[in-house]
Amino acid sequence: MFNSIHTACAAAVVLALAAPATVLAAQDAGHAQSPGAAKQGKYIERGRYLVRITGCNDCHTPGYAMKAGKVPEKDWLTGEQLGWRGPWGTTYAANLRLSMNAMGEEDWIKTAKTMQARPPMPWFALHDMEKEDLRAIYRFVKHLGPAGKPAPAWLPPGSVPAGPAIQFPMPPK
Numbered sequence: 001m002f003n004s005i006h007t008a009c010a011a012a013v014v015l016a017l018a019a020p021a022t023v024l025a026a027q028d029a030g031h032a033q034s035p036g037a038a039k040q041g042k043y044i045e046r047g048r049y050l051v052r053i054t055g056c057n058d059c060h061t062p063g064y065a066m067k068a069g070k071v072p073e074k075d076w077l078t079g080e081q082l083g084w085r086g087p088w089g090t091t092y093a094a095n096l097r098l099s100m101n102a103m104g105e106e107d108w109i110k111t112a113k114t115m116q117a118r119p120p121m122p123w124f125a126l127h128d129m130e131k132e133d134l135r136a137i138y139r140f141v142k143h144l145g146p147a148g149k150p151a152p153a154w155l156p157p158g159s160v161p162a163g164p165a166i167q168f169p170m171p172p173k
Contacts, residue, residue, distance in 0.1 A: 040139065047140025050133055051076065059093035059120070077141060078148030083155070083165030088118045090161045092151040100138060101146040108138045118154065119168070 051057060057064040060077045079095030100108055112126040112134045126134070155161055 043136045043139040044143045046133070046136035047138070047143070048073075050137050051140060054125075056096070056137075060096050073144070074147070076144065079151035081152060081163050083152070083161040083163065084120050084168065085161060085165040086119060086168035087157060087170060089157045089159060090155040090165055091118045091121070092154070093121075094151050095148050096141055097144055097147045098150060100141040105135060105138050105142075109134050 052069075057069070057071070057076055059080060061071055061075065062078065062080050062082075064071050064076075077096040079098070080093040083090040083092055103111070109131055112129065113131075115123050115126065117123040152161075152163070
């Protein structure tokens with residue numbers, strides 16, 4: 001369940017809530033473009049913005065943090081081979097380009113609102129996001145299209161990852 005639905009993103013999701021999704025509807029009013037095209041474009045732009053500020057790329061885009069965000073957009077959200085190892089086992093940031101392109105928009109919204117992923121994914125932040133912001137993230141990822149390969153599968157506690165992993169300390173007793 002973790003790797004197939006390990007979706008949207010990270011710790012700064014709360015910042016996204018400061019710019020309400022209802023702005024999308026207000027921005028669409030009065031534009032000369034066809035309403036559908038204008039709204040779709042605004043969703044994609046909002047999704048790009050949310051992916052950038054909420055930290056999705058920090059884990060789901062290889063090398064993003066180490067390159068100070070200077071990774072071409074075509075390489076965003078393709079998953080990571082770096083593991084996150086702790087009492088839960090070893091987890092990997094999913095390839096969102098594959099997982100989200102394999103599901104419908106309403107399925108994504110339902111998943112984002114109900115998922116409970118293993119650390120370090122801040123799944124609880126997705127529960128607090130407005131549906132319109134989740135819709136914008138979905139449409140942006142769909143706009144990017146599928147790319148890359150699946151991230152490695154979760155490893156249970158006690159298993160040793162084949163590649164590099166960040167070791168989390170055991171919690172205090």
